[in-house]
Amino acid sequence: MEKISLATEIYAAFGLDRNRFVAKRFGHGYINRTYLLESQNGEQYILQKINTQVFTSPELVASNYRLAANFLKQHYPDYLFVAPLRTTDEKEYCIWNGEYWRLLPYIPHTVALDAATAPEQAYEAARQFGRLTRYLLHAPLHQFQIVIPNFHNLTLRYSQLQEAIRNAREERREYAEELIEGFLDYSSIAIHFEEIKTEKAFPDRLIHHDAKMNNVLLDEKTFKGVCVIDLDTLMPGKIISDLGDMVRTYVSPTSEEERDFSKIEIREHYFEALIEGYLDELRDLLTPVEKASLFYAGLFMTYMQGIRFLTDFLNEDIYYPIQYPEQNFYRAKNQLVLLQQLMAKQELLKNIIQKHLHT
Known part of the structure; x- marks a missing residue:
C-alpha cells in the first residue's frame, strides 16, 4: 500500500x-x-x-x-x-x-471480502445485516434522518429511465433498443413497488441500504461474522433493499462488470445460505407482507440497478465512472441477464424461502 x-x-x-x-x-x-x-x-x-x-x-x-x-x-x-x-x-x-x-x-484480525467464495460466507454476512436490523427494531425510527433522498425509490428510477429514453441521442437509443425493451418487459417490478410503498403493513425499518459482502467484517481465520461496517446509508427503509442487494451481489459468481454473460448464474446454495442467515435473525419479526416479498427483493434491486446503468448510458455516462465507452450498457445488460435467471428459477428459489420461513 x-x-x-x-x-x-x-x-x-x-x-x-x-x-x-x-x-x-x-x-x-x-x-x-x-x-x-x-x-x-x-x-x-x-x-x-x-x-x-x-x-x-x-x-x-x-x-x-x-x-x-x-x-x-x-x-x-x-x-x-x-x-x-x-x-x-x-x-x-x-x-x-x-x-x-x-x-x-x-478492528484487527478481520477481513472484508469483495465477494463470497463459499456459501458459509454469504450466510455470515446476511446474518450480520439481519442482526443489525433486529437490534435496532425498537430504536426511535423517527429520529433517524434520510441521508440520500429517494436512494432506493424504484418509482423515481423508472421515471428517470423513461425520461432518458425520450431525451437520448438517436444513436444511443438505437444501440440500446433491445436492452430498453428487455427492461420495459419487466415494468411489473416497478408497479409492484408502488403497491409496497402504500402498504401500511409493510413497515419502514432501520436498514443498512448497501448490504454488499465487503460491508461486513469476518474473522480472518474462521470467516465467522464479526460486525457490519460503512453505515453511512443507515436510515429508514424497506427490508427488500438489504435482502435484494445481497441476492444481487452474493448469488452470482460474477460481478456487474462481467461481459461474458455465460458466467452469470444463480448459485442456489449461496441463495439458500443468505436467506437462512437473514431469516435466522428476522424470521419471527417480519410481517406477512414482508415475508411475501422475500423473493421479490432480489428482482427489485437487480431491476433497479440495471435501469440505473441503462439510464446513465442513455444520458451519456454522467453518473457512474466508466473505463470504456459502452461500460454502462454492458453493466445494464449484465443485470438484465441476472434478472432473467432469477425469474427462470423463481419456483426453486421461492421453495427455498418457504423452507427457511418455517424452520
Whole structure:
C-alpha cells in the first residue's frame, strides 16, 4: 500500500501525533476515501474523507451513527458497532479545508471480502445485516434522518429511465433498443413497488441500504461474522433493499462488470445460505407482507440497478465512472441477464424461502 501524506491538523483534531503514524490507502470503496493509520507500537485507526457530493449533509450521517451507537450501547452493550471516534472538542468529524474527516477504530484480525467464495460466507454476512436490523427494531425510527433522498425509490428510477429514453441521442437509443425493451418487459417490478410503498403493513425499518459482502467484517481465520461496517446509508427503509442487494451481489459468481454473460448464474446454495442467515435473525419479526416479498427483493434491486446503468448510458455516462465507452450498457445488460435467471428459477428459489420461513 502506498504511503500518503495527510495534514497535521487532521491528526491533531483527533488527538493524534502525525509523526507517530503512517497513512496508507485502504480498501476498495468507491465513495469515501479511506486510509489506514498505523503507529510503530501497533496502534491502528481508519481515517475517512467523506464524499460530500454523495453525502451532501454529513451532519445527518453523523447523527444517525450516534443515535444507533447510543441505542445499541444501552440495549446491546456486547454488540460491536463501529462508530466514529469524537474529535478533541467532542465533534463527530473534523473539517479541514472544506473537507470532512472522521476517525474510526480499526478492528484487527478481520477481513472484508469483495465477494463470497463459499456459501458459509454469504450466510455470515446476511446474518450480520439481519442482526443489525433486529437490534435496532425498537430504536426511535423517527429520529433517524434520510441521508440520500429517494436512494432506493424504484418509482423515481423508472421515471428517470423513461425520461432518458425520450431525451437520448438517436444513436444511443438505437444501440440500446433491445436492452430498453428487455427492461420495459419487466415494468411489473416497478408497479409492484408502488403497491409496497402504500402498504401500511409493510413497515419502514432501520436498514443498512448497501448490504454488499465487503460491508461486513469476518474473522480472518474462521470467516465467522464479526460486525457490519460503512453505515453511512443507515436510515429508514424497506427490508427488500438489504435482502435484494445481497441476492444481487452474493448469488452470482460474477460481478456487474462481467461481459461474458455465460458466467452469470444463480448459485442456489449461496441463495439458500443468505436467506437462512437473514431469516435466522428476522424470521419471527417480519410481517406477512414482508415475508411475501422475500423473493421479490432480489428482482427489485437487480431491476433497479440495471435501469440505473441503462439510464446513465442513455444520458451519456454522467453518473457512474466508466473505463470504456459502452461500460454502462454492458453493466445494464449484465443485470438484465441476472434478472432473467432469477425469474427462470423463481419456483426453486421461492421453495427455498418457504423452507427457511418455517424452520
